[in-house]
Amino acid sequence: MNMVAKHAIWPRENDIIFGIAGKAAEAVKKFGKEDVINSTIGALMDDDGNLITMKSVFEQFRALPDAEISAYAGLAGQPDFLEAVKENCFREYQPDAFIQAVATPGGTGSIKHAVWNYTNPGDQVLTSDWYWAPYDTITEEIDRSIKTYKLFNDKNEFNIESFKENFNELVKKQKRVLSIINTPAHNPTGYSLTDDDWKQVLDVMKAAAKDKENRISLFVDVAYIDFAGKADEKRKFFKQFSNLPENVFVMVGFSMSKGFTMYGFRSGAIIGISSSEDLVEEFKYACIHSGRANWSNGNRGAMATMTAINNNPEILEKYSKEKDMYKNMLQDRAAAFVEAAEEVDLELLPYRDGFFVSIPCDDPVKYSDKLMEKNVFVVPLKMGLRFAVCAVSEEKCRKAPALIKEALSEKQTSENIA
Ligand SMILES: Cc1ncc(COP(=O)(O)O)c(C=O)c1O
Numbered sequence: 001m002n003m004v005a006k007h008a009i010w011p012r013e014n015d016i017i018f019g020i021a022g023k024a025a026e027a028v029k030k031f032g033k034e035d036v037i038n039s040t041i042g043a044l045m046d047d048d049g050n051l052i053t054m055k056s057v058f059e060q061f062r063a064l065p066d067a068e069i070s071a072y073a074g075l076a077g078q079p080d081f082l083e084a085v086k087e088n089c090f091r092e093y094q095p096d097a098f099i100q101a102v103a104t105p106g107g108t109g110s111i112k113h114a115v116w117n118y119t120n121p122g123d124q125v126l127t128s129d130w131y132w133a134p135y136d137t138i139t140e141e142i143d144r145s146i147k148t149y150k151l152f153n154d155k156n157e158f159n160i161e162s163f164k165e166n167f168n169e170l171v172k173k174q175k176r177v178l179s180i181i182n183t184p185a186h187n188p189t190g191y192s193l194t195d196d197d198w199k200q201v202l203d204v205m206k207a208a209a210k211d212k213e214n215r216i217s218l219f220v221d222v223a224y225i226d227f228a229g230k231a232d233e234k235r236k237f238f239k240q241f242s243n244l245p246e247n248v249f250v251m252v253g254f255s256m257s258k259g260f261t262m263y264g265f266r267s268g269a270i271i272g273i274s275s276s277e278d279l280v281e282e283f284k285y286a287c288i289h290s291g292r293a294n295w296s297n298g299n300r301g302a303m304a305t306m307t308a309i310n311n312n313p314e315i316l317e318k319y320s321k322e323k324d325m326y327k328n329m330l331q332d333r334a335a336a337f338v339e340a341a342e343e344v345d346l347e348l349l350p351y352r353d354g355f356f357v358s359i360p361c362d363d364p365v366k367y368s369d370k371l372m373e374k375n376v377f378v379v380p381l382k383m384g385l386r387f388a389v390c391a392v393s394e395e396k397c398r399k400a401p402a403l404i405k406e407a408l409s410e411k412q413t414s415e416n417i418a
Contacts, residue, residue, distance in 0.1 A: 007143070020040050020372075021377070024038035024040055027375050037375065038391065039377060039387045039389070040379050040391070041390070042356070043391065044391070045392075052261060053261045054261045056318045057262065060305045061301060061302075064301055068300065068301065072296075073297045074297065075288050076287075076288050077269060080307045081103065081307050082103065084307045084310035085101045088310055090235060092232065092235075093232065096239075097241060097242055097244070098276065098280040100280040100281070100283060101254075101269045102269060102284055102287040104253075104270050105267065106255050106256070106257055106268045107257065107268045108134065108138070108268075109266075109268060109291075109298075110251070110253035110269065111135070111180070111253055113270045113287045114217070114219040114270065115142065116142060118251075120176065121144070123174055124144070124145050124147040125139050125144055125147070126146075126178070126180070127146055127180040127181070127182075128181075129149065129383065130151050132182060133381075147166060149162040149163045149167070152191075158191070160200045163201060179219070181201070181219070182223070183220065183237075184225055184228035184353050185224035185225065185355065186224075187355065189349040190355075190358070192229070192353045193237065199240065202244070209244075209245040209248050214247055215247055215249075216247055217249045217251065218248065220251070223255040223258060224258055227326075227355065228353035229353055238252075243275055245275070249279060249283070252270070258355070259323070260302075265301070266298075267306070329394075333393070334354075336394045337398070340402065343401070344401050346359065346402075346404055356386050356389065357387045358384050359386075359408075364381055364383070365380045367408060370407040371385075385404070
């Protein structure tokens with residue numbers, strides 16, 4: 001018997017990442033943290049395995065008057081926060097277009113807004129074959145689904161051919177297509193589209209937009225942008241969203257979770273970009289309505305924290321320095337991992353930026369289990385293993401590839417024997 005309605009019946013399974021993280025915690029208790037590599041956590045951790053929280057952020061949060069934390073925020077988000085979001089997201093690369101932002105609970109809320117408001121029931125949403133699993137959850141919850149293109153070609157470059165083929169197939173079928181692209185610092189591969197990749201993607205979209213009946217929308221998930229590249233170089237692509245055809249609508253999913261280490265505060269925004277003022281107004285009111293229907297409004301204290309940082313040059317400088325220190329730490333860890341992988345000839349997907357590195361393999365669950373026996377905890381995905389360099393010290397990032405290679409080679413030996 002079910003009490004929930006038919007659409008609300010889902011498999012009774014717990015998040016696999018939390019399950020493995022639990023086993024890692026048990027191993028730490030049993031063997032000590034020196035001997036355990038826990039690369040399951042999708043948050044920045046220090047070398048001792050403690051969550052990193054930015055001092056410059058929490059100083060601002062703690063300085064807020066109680067009423068500023070306690071009060072409701074406006075349905076669209078506080079106006080000064082929405083300005084700060086645009087400045088923080090684009091820096092000097094704001095597109096030449098009409099732009100509106102609406103506050104959301106984290107980047108997750110912005111994905112929900114895009115899927116709900118820019119697709120119809122039964123539609124497929126296009127993303128790459130390596131993708132963040134909650135894209136499935138968000139789409140299937142509301143009778144949409146995910147269609148994928150191959151992220152990489154055989155030269156391990158962005159697979160524009162596969163993107164084009166799958167995109168055009170959907171345009172033909174649905175006339176209305178939402179594509180989600182998670183870049184820079186893609187989860188789980190760490191790939192970042194180059195400016196040239198972007199040009200090619202937009203060329204495909206512009207070609208489809210020649211038929212004025214088509215409705216092309218693009219959601220760019222920039223959850224990890226603050227940890228990508230040097231200075232703001234990985235924001236340059238935003239400029240390419242200038243002067244697009246009216247039937248190409250771009251949305252950017254902005255999150256305060258990683259960039260401000262405010263994961264649990266649930267704050268972010270969706271930013272709509274269009275060459276039509278009317279269409280960004282339409283966007284804004286659609287998102288305000290959805291927000292009201294789902295979570296009412298956002299976290300005012302988190303909004304005020306970011307506004308306080310953004311609007312005071314001295315505080316902004318302090319925050320930027322602190323963030324850059326952690327970005328450098330992350331980049332050193334990732335470089336150590338990639339270098340060590342090369343030394344032992346462990347195949348990786350092309351890592352450029354961010355929290356995660358992926359190792360393609362068959363039967364990822366089997367190899368994740370094997371690695372657990374060596375006290376290495378990784379996340380098995382559909383097509384490989386995900387290693388979170390954000391959560392593991394540089395020293396352990398240097399050690400891990402050899403252990404992973406060893407586990408994967410055990411496969412070859414037994415297969416060869418068979
Ligand atoms: C690819 C990707 N997009 C979006 C998010 C959104 O996170 P949040 O809702 O915490 O801002 C995450 C968080 O892990 C992510 O990995």
